[in-house]
Amino acid sequence: MTDDRALKNPQFESRIFVLRLLFGLLVVVLMVGVLLWRYFHLQVVRYEGLVTLSDRNRVLVEPVAPTRGLIYDRNGVLLADNRPSFNLSIVAERAEDLDSLIEEIDSLIGVSDTEKTRFYKQLKRRRRPYEPVPLRLDLNEREQGVLAVNEYHLPGVEVTVQLLRSYPFGRELAHVLGYVGRINDREIQTLDPVRYSGTLVLGKTGLERYYEDELLGQVGYQTVETNARGRVMRHLERTDPIAGKDLHLYLDSRLQHVAYESLGEERGAVVAIEIATGGVLAMASAPTFDANEFVTGISFDNYDALLNSPDRPLFDRVLQGQYPPGSTVKPLYGLAALESGIANKDYKIYDPGFYQLKNEERKYRDWKKGGHGSKIYLRDAIIQSCDTFFYDVGVRMTIDTLSLYGSRFGLGQKTGIDMPIERAGIMPSRAWKRGARGLAWYPGDTVNTSIGQGFTLATPMQLAVATSRIASRGEMRSPKLVRTEHALLPPAGRIQASDDNWNYIHQAMQDVVHTRRGTAQIINRGLNYHIAGKTGTAQVIGIKQDEEYDAETVAKRNRDHALFIAFAPVENPRIAVSIIVENGEHGSSTAAPVARKLIDAFMEYYPDSEFIGGENDPR
Amino acid sequence: MTQGDFVRHMGSAGSGFYGTSRQWHRVYLDLPLLLLLMLLAGAGLFVLYSASGQSVHYVNRQLVYYAVGLFVMLTVAQIPPRFLERWAVLPYLGGVILLIGVLFFGVGAKGAQRWLEVGGFRFQPSEILKFAVPLMLARYLGQRVLPPSFKHVFFALIFIIIPPILVILQPDLGTAILIGISGFFVLFLAGLPKRYLGFAGLAAMVVLPLMWFYILHDYQKQRILTMFNPEADKLGSGWNIIQSTIAIGSGGMQGKGWMLGTQSQLDFLPESHTDFIIAVLAEEFGLVGVLLLVGLYLLIIARCVMICLGAQSMFGRLLAGSITLTFFVYIFVNMGMVSGILPVVGVPLPLVSYGGTSIVTLMLGFGMLMSISTEKQRAA
Numbered sequence: 001m002t003d004d005r006a007l008k009n010p011q012f013e014s015r016i017f018v019l020r021l022l023f024g025l026l027v028v029v030l031m032v033g034v035l036l037w038r039y040f041h042l043q044v045v046r047y048e049g050l051v052t053l054s055d056r057n058r059v060l061v062e063p064v065a066p067t068r069g070l071i072y073d074r075n076g077v078l079l080a081d082n083r084p085s086f087n088l089s090i091v092a093e094r095a096e097d098l099d100s101l102i103e104e105i106d107s108l109i110g111v112s113d114t115e116k117t118r119f120y121k122q123l124k125r126r127r128r129p130y131e132p133v134p135l136r137l138d139l140n141e142r143e144q145g146v147l148a149v150n151e152y153h154l155p156g157v158e159v160t161v162q163l164l165r166s167y168p169f170g171r172e173l174a175h176v177l178g179y180v181g182r183i184n185d186r187e188i189q190t191l192d193p194v195r196y197s198g199t200l201v202l203g204k205t206g207l208e209r210y211y212e213d214e215l216l217g218q219v220g221y222q223t224v225e226t227n228a229r230g231r232v233m234r235h236l237e238r239t240d241p242i243a244g245k246d247l248h249l250y251l252d253s254r255l256q257h258v259a260y261e262s263l264g265e266e267r268g269a270v271v272a273i274e275i276a277t278g279g280v281l282a283m284a285s286a287p288t289f290d291a292n293e294f295v296t297g298i299s300f301d302n303y304d305a306l307l308n309s310p311d312r313p314l315f316d317r318v319l320q321g322q323y324p325p326g327s328t329v330k331p332l333y334g335l336a337a338l339e340s341g342i343a344n345k346d347y348k349i350y351d352p353g354f355y356q357l358k359n360e361e362r363k364y365r366d367w368k369k370g371g372h373g374s375k376i377y378l379r380d381a382i383i384q385s386c387d388t389f390f391y392d393v394g395v396r397m398t399i400d401t402l403s404l405y406g407s408r409f410g411l412g413q414k415t416g417i418d419m420p421i422e423r424a425g426i427m428p429s430r431a432w433k434r435g436a437r438g439l440a441w442y443p444g445d446t447v448n449t450s451i452g453q454g455f456t457l458a459t460p461m462q463l464a465v466a467t468s469r470i471a472s473r474g475e476m477r478s479p480k481l482v483r484t485e486h487a488l489l490p491p492a493g494r495i496q497a498s499d500d501n502w503n504y505i506h507q508a509m510q511d512v513v514h515t516r517r518g519t520a521q522i523i524n525r526g527l528n529y530h531i532a533g534k535t536g537t538a539q540v541i542g543i544k545q546d547e548e549y550d551a552e553t554v555a556k557r558n559r560d561h562a563l564f565i566a567f568a569p570v571e572n573p574r575i576a577v578s579i580i581v582e583n584g585e586h587g588s589s590t591a592a593p594v595a596r597k598l599i600d601a602f603m604e605y606y607p608d609s610e611f612i613g614g615e616n617d618p619r
Numbered sequence: 620m621t622q623g624d625f626v627r628h629m630g631s632a633g634s635g636f637y638g639t640s641r642q643w644h645r646v647y648l649d650l651p652l653l654l655l656l657m658l659l660a661g662a663g664l665f666v667l668y669s670a671s672g673q674s675v676h677y678v679n680r681q682l683v684y685y686a687v688g689l690f691v692m693l694t695v696a697q698i699p700p701r702f703l704e705r706w707a708v709l710p711y712l713g714g715v716i717l718l719i720g721v722l723f724f725g726v727g728a729k730g731a732q733r734w735l736e737v738g739g740f741r742f743q744p745s746e747i748l749k750f751a752v753p754l755m756l757a758r759y760l761g762q763r764v765l766p767p768s769f770k771h772v773f774f775a776l777i778f779i780i781i782p783p784i785l786v787i788l789q790p791d792l793g794t795a796i797l798i799g800i801s802g803f804f805v806l807f808l809a810g811l812p813k814r815y816l817g818f819a820g821l822a823a824m825v826v827l828p829l830m831w832f833y834i835l836h837d838y839q840k841q842r843i844l845t846m847f848n849p850e851a852d853k854l855g856s857g858w859n860i861i862q863s864t865i866a867i868g869s870g871g872m873q874g875k876g877w878m879l880g881t882q883s884q885l886d887f888l889p890e891s892h893t894d895f896i897i898a899v900l901a902e903e904f905g906l907v908g909v910l911l912l913v914g915l916y917l918l919i920i921a922r923c924v925m926i927c928l929g930a931q932s933m934f935g936r937l938l939a940g941s942i943t944l945t946f947f948v949y950i951f952v953n954m955g956m957v958s959g960i961l962p963v964v965g966v967p968l969p970l971v972s973y974g975g976t977s978i979v980t981l982m983l984g985f986g987m988l989m990s991i992s993t994e995k996q997r998a999a
Contacts, residue, residue, distance in 0.1 A: 010933075013765040016810035017936050021927055024808070024940070028920065028947050032913060035951060038958045042868040043906040050868025057865065058881045225885070233885065 062224050063198030066217030067163060069244030071177060071207065073253040074279075074483070078168060080177055080208070085164035085296070086139040088147065088157065089132035092123060095156030102135070105157070108150055109143040111136060114299040118182075125185070132158050134200070137296040165201065165208075170290040172256050175316040176249075176283050176481065178206020178420075179291035195219055204294070206316075207247065207481060209420045217244030248483045250279025255601055259284035262597040266590065268561075268581040269317035271464035272598055275573050278468070278477035280417070282598065283461075285317040319422045322457040323580055326536035327385045328565045329406065329452035331470055331505050334378050336405035337393045338501040343378055345504060347393075350374045355391035357443050364391050364447050367537070382508040383518050385535060387451050394450020399441055402449055403429035408476075408495045409466040411458055416478035425462050428455035453539060463578035467565040469495060470509075471532070471573035473502045509534055510570045519588045520564065523596035530570035531599060535588045536563030538580075559583040564591035568599045575602050647696045647993040652922045656970065656985060659915055660685050663896075663971035669878040670899040670973075671892040677973055684975040688982030695986025700994050703987065704934045707758035710751035711778070717744035718785040725789070733789050745794045746980050748782040750987070752798055753941040756805035761934035766810030775806050792839055793952075793964030800948055804941040809933075842962040859895070862887045863957045867901040874905030892973045894965060897957050912971075916950050926992040935991040942984045949981075 042050065071080035088105070095101045102119070105111055119135045139147070139159065147159055165180045167173060180201040183191065187202065196202070197219055203209035220241030225234040259270040259282045272281040289306055298306075306314050315321065337343040353371030354363040366372065366387040372380065381389035394402060406412065412427025426432065428449055430441040448454025458466075465479055474495030509532035512518040519535040538561040562584030567576040577595050584590030643650040664678055671677035717735060721744055725732030734741045755778055763771045779802035786795035807816075831840065866882035869875070878884065880902035883891045891899050901909050923943035930936040946969060953968040955961035967977045 008764055013810070013933060014936075016765055017808055017933070017940070018928065020808045020810060021924065021936075021940050024804070024944050025924065028944070031947075031951050032917065034960070035954050035958070036910070036913065038955070038960050039867065039901065039906060039909045042864055042958060043871055043901065043909070046868050047871045050865050051871070053865045054869035054882055057862075057887050058885055 058225055062222050064220035064222055064238070064241045065162075065198035065200075066219055066241035067243040068165065068180070069211075069215040069217065069246045071215075071247045071249065073249050073251050073256075074281075075252060076248075077253045079173055079249070079251075079253065081166045081168060082163040083166045084161050085137060086144050087134050087160055087162055088136040088139055089134045089160060090119070091132050091156045091158060093156070098156075101154065101156060104154065105135070105147075108146050109136070109139070112299055114297070114301075117300075118297060121185075132160070138164060162200065165295045167291045167295075169253060169256070170292040171288045172253070172260050172284070173251075174206075174288045174291040175285045175318065176206055176251065176256075177291060178208040178210075179204055179294040180208050181294045182297055201295070205421075206419065207249075210418050211247055211482065215244040215247065218242035249481050250274055250277065250281060250483055251283065251481060252281050252605065254605060255282040255598060256284060258282070258598055258601040259594075260286060260288070262594040263581070266581045266584060267311055267317075268579065268584065268591075268594075269321055269460040270577070270579050270594060270598065271318055271460050272575055272577045272602065273464045273468045273479055275468050275472050275475075275567065275576050278465075278479045279483065280479050280481050281575065281602065283318050283481075285315070285321070287311050287313040289313045316421070317580070317582075318460050319417065319419055320459065321580070322423050322425050322459055323561055323563070324454075324456055324538040325411070325452040325458040325463055326538040326561075326563055327387075327451055328463055328534050328536035328563050328578070329411075329456070329466075330382050330385065330390055331509055331534055332405055332409045332411075332466060333390060333394060333397075333402060333450060334382055334508065335470075335497055335501055335505050336401055337378065337397060338504065339405075339497050340397055340401050342397045342401075343393045345378065348375050348377045349389050349392050351376050351386055351388040353388070355388045355447065357395065357447065360444075362444070364388075364444075379504070379508040379511065380517075382505075382534065383511045383515060385512075385519050390450045391447050395443060395446050397450075399429060399446045399449060402446070403427055403432075406456075409469050410462050410476075411456070411466065415459075415461050415465050417461060418481050422461070423459055425458040426455050452536065460578050460580050463563070463565050463580075464576055467567055467578055468576035470502075470505060471567035471576050473497070473499075506532055506570055509566075513566070513592075520566075520592040522588055523592045527596075529568060529603060531566050531568040531596070532570045532573075533564060533566035533592065533595065535592060536565070537561070537585070538563060540583065556583055559585050562589070562591040564588075564595050566592075566595045566599065568603070574606070575599060644993050644996045646693075647989060647996065648693070649922070649926065649989045649992040652919065652926070652985065652989065652992070655915065655919045655922060656982075659919065659970050662912070662915070665877070666896060666900045666903075666971060667892055667973055669880070669903060670883055670896050672884065672886075673878065674892075677892060680975075681973055684978045687975065688978040691979055692982040692986035692989065695983055696989035696993070698986075698990055699997050700930075700932060700935050700938075700991050703754065703938075703990065704758050704761070704932070707751075707754040710747055711755035711782075714744055714747040714751045715782060715785065717747065718782060720744070722785065722788055733791055743976065745782075745786045745789070745791060745798065746976055748786070748798045749794075749801060749945075749980055750942075750984055752779065752782055752802040753805050753938055753945070754987075756802050757934050757937035757941065760805060760809040761932065761937055763809075765933070766812055767806070772806070772811060772815060775802075779803060779806065787834060790836060790839075792835070793966060796964075797945070797948065797952075797966070801941055801945040804944045805937045808937050808940040808944075839962075842964070859889050859963060860959045862889065863895050863898040864959050866898040867958055870902040870905045870908075872905050872907060874901075874903045874908055877903050879903060894953065894963075894967055894972060895957050896972050897954055897968050900971075913950075913954075916947075916969075920947055923988055926988050929995075930991050931994040935994060939988050939991045942988055946981070946984070 068082055070078060070082070073079055090101065092098055102111060102116060115136055119133060123133050144159065147157065151157065167177060181204045182200060183196065183202050195216065199216070199219070203212040203215065208215065218241055220239050222238040223236040225236060255272060259272070263270060263284065263286045266286065268286055270282060270284040273279065274281050293302060351366060351371035351373060353366050353369060356363055367385070371388060372384055372386045376386050376389050378389070380386060406427040412425055414422050414424045428445065433439055433441050433445070445454055449456055461479060469476060474497060475491035476493040476495065477491050510530050512535065513520045513524050513531045513533045515521060520533045523531070540558050540560055560583070562581040564579045565577065567573045577598055579591040579594045581590040581594070664681060667681055668678050721732055721735055724735065726734050726736050733743050733745065735744055756775060759778060760767055760771065760775060767775065779799060783795035783799040786798060862882060866880065866888050869882065870880070875881070880899055882888045882902050883899040888895055888898055900912060920943055923939065923946070927936055927939040927943060930939055949966055949969045952961055952964065952966045956963050956966065967974055969981055970978060
């Protein structure tokens with residue numbers, strides 16, 4: 001060390017230091033230049049653009065969700081309402097520890113696993129920072145109170161008010177109205193993000209889905225000044241949303257109630273149509289479910305229970321249930337026989353209890369063991385529901401005529417009702433069988449078809465439409481749920497048949513109910529008007545040759561479905577109904593009484609003979 | 620030097636605050652530097668009041684930090700440079716030992732161990748090294764024949780490199796680089812031969828890619844990537860830079876006015892009262908404010924350079940020079956990272972950002988500068 005000191009040259013070393021320091025200062029000046037250039041670039045060159053960004057930051061355009069349109073029945077009874085709901089949301093950015101916060105809330109007011117799963121799922125979606133994510137919808141008063149008291153140690157928790165759908169007739173109209181539910185990941189891909197900004201739910205099924213566009217309304221906006229936490233500091237301007245359109249239905253909630261009441265514990269479907277307009281008066285599918293459960297998000301367990309129930313409560317039997325129509329098609333084919341000249345009013349057969357095709361051993365049985373005897377005319381065949389008669393005329397008319405008339409009455413095609421999902425059923429024909437099965441048509445197929453069995457399938461709605469067309473003497477109308485401006489449109493078409501033949505069929509159907517031998521005579525007691533009807537039985541399991549159907553030994557679920565179609569009053573038909581009771585065995589015993597109750601109620605509520613969809617009808 | 624001495628000297632200053640520089644030199648203080656620092660602190664408090672959302676609490680605490688810093692500076696200023704030189708090894712050795720201690724007993728958060736806890740009091744030993752390394756290097760090289768020989772450069776590099784390596788292990792890359800730079804400045808000012816600079820450049824080209832793959836943590840890489848493309852992660856690490864550039868740019872030439880900066884007042888700007896406080900200043904006082912602040916910093920640096928040139932010993936020159944240049948590096952890194960031309964490395968804006976640690980460390984450095992500036996008076 002001392003050596004070094006001895007060799008030191010202070011002047012020389014100072015010069016080195018000064019030069020180096022000056023060099024350092026040069027670099028400092030250059031770097032200051034870089035900094036100032038950068039700040040100049042940001043504050044002068046890019047000033048305009050960054051000011052815009054700063055304003056965009058500060059001023060947030062917030063969507064204001066429109067109020068969803070309400071749904072009323074034909075008498076102005078509210079069927080779908082909007083009620084305020086207090087929702088708990090969490091701003092994840094403000095929560096200190098999200099998981100323990102949710103545990104804390106759980107211990108205070110309870111949070112189900114389903115809600116937690118939904119919350120975390122939604123949290124992962126794209127969102128702007130400080131956007132609240134809903135955890136629990138629809139808090140009750142006690143829960144709101146508990147949260148208010150504990151708010152100070154629950155950072156990030158927000159309780160907001162939102163309008164939420166509610167269904168006063170949650171169970172009875174679940175299938176008709178459908179329900180709204182939280183928008184899910186898949187739906188978000190296809191929705192217009194602007195229209196749905198601010199809206200939490202959309203129509204998932206039923207009318208809520210079909211009329212989503214009308215019900216939704218137009219989103220509004222308000223510009224607000226927010227801080228980075230999304231908290232609104234000041235309102236700047238506002239464009240009000242436009243509420244969705246209200247829907248007015250043809251449906252009468254009282255008749256709907258009667259439909260469910262009279263079905264009782266049975267599974268099945270009830271449809272009632274106003275003949276003059278095609279308006280649906282009642283439309284019930286049992287068992288049903290409570291649509292309100294879906295609005296706030298049904299728990300996974302409850303949903304599984306509904307989905308996996310053997311009774312299939314979520315399944316809309318009216319539009320999606322396809323049943324063999326059985327003998328309810330006989331009035332249509334009877335008209336076909338008269339119109340095609342295959343069987344006039346004087347045509348009669350002898351019924352030994354079975355029918356045989358030429359050159360065939362096989363016996364096609366009548367439902368009545370031993371048969372209906374001799375001198376069976378068309379009217380007897382309808383009144384007593386004689387199968388053998390229709391086997392005979394059916395084969396003689398050929399499948400082509402059956403298929404033609406069946407189609408005119410709406411079988412095998414969608415009715416065009418204003419609902420999102422509808423099945424078309426099957427009206428078999430040669431072309432259909434070749435296409436669907438790749439097989440030729442056999443005469444035996446015609447035999448089965450002529451009594452509404454075999455390949456034939458129809459929904460309860462299709463049967464009601466067919467009944468309405470019989471009652472109106474061929475006016476072809478599509479059923480409709482929602483009333484539009486033009487309540488009374490002329491029918492889209494007309495089934496051509498002579499008045500005589502219409503009268504003949506109407507009379508036969510009236511006699512089904514009003515004569516002693518009629519299959520539905522059970523419902524004529526105390527009637528002060530005339531009902532025309534036709535019973536039907538749809539086989540659930542095939543019956544082999546030479547085997548007797550024994551209701552006692554067949555398990556309830558394998559028993560036949562009971563069907564009944566009817567219209568009334570016969571002289572001036574106003575209402576057409578179709579009923580199906582699953583595993584109800586006979587149309588006469590289980591389905592027909594349902595129709596009687598429904599038509600009775602209708603006649604009581606609408607006694608005057610004027611059609612009820614007229615101009616003076618209250619809207 | 621005890622505190623008693625200090626009080627006695629204060630009393631002998633006679634004409635008080637308005638006395639001449641010469642009189643202030645009796646208490647070993649450099650009046651221009653002191654005034655400039657107080658001006659900076661005053662301006663800093665103004666900005667802090669706005670940046671903290673008009674928080675009197677923050678302003679009061681910052682005042683306490685300034686007071687502690689001033690006390691530290693005044694105290695250190697009383698220590699003669701010779702004394703500093705004699706004991707320069709102590710803080711270095713002590714600091715290195717504490718750094719090793721941190722690796723074994725350190726506490727911290729977010730995967731980094733940076734603090735030592737003694738009796739409920741937490742401190743970062745890496746702060747000690749910020750002044751201990753230049754002290755150590757200035758002592759070592761100040762006593763050698765300059766420009767240093769290969770042997771001396773070699774040992775100097777060893778002294779420089781040990782603390783940053785220990786700090787990187789914590790891990791705290793930003794601080795490690797700043798410590799290394801402060802040591803390197805001493806070596807550079809001591810006349811490090813130019814060929815070594817060339818070697819250093821080559822070495823950097825080899826080491827930097829290696830660091831990327833083996834030393835940098837994911838979050839550090841992320842910060843560097845974010846600097847080049849902040850839009851890639853708008854809501855994550857890019858958020859800070861996007862918001863701070865918006866804040867600076869929207870300030871324009873004149874600024875939006877004190878306490879009227881929407882970016883900072885509405886909380887879009889993160890860390891607005893600590894590392895990102897320059898963005899608040901730029902937003903509310905515009906380019907004019909930035910120029911005034913930079914001007915003030917340059918005046919401080921100019922005064923420091925004068926002190927360097929007037930230093931009596933090579934130890935003093937080297938130490939003062941290193942402190943001065945390092946002070947500028949803090950300014951450059953902070954203003955650079957907030958405006959988006961450097962990665963975000965948690966360096967506060969000297970004497971303006973809220974926070975006690977940085978203020979006290981910086982004031983300690985200025986204390987040493989003052990001690991050096993008055994070396995002549997002591998000799999007399």
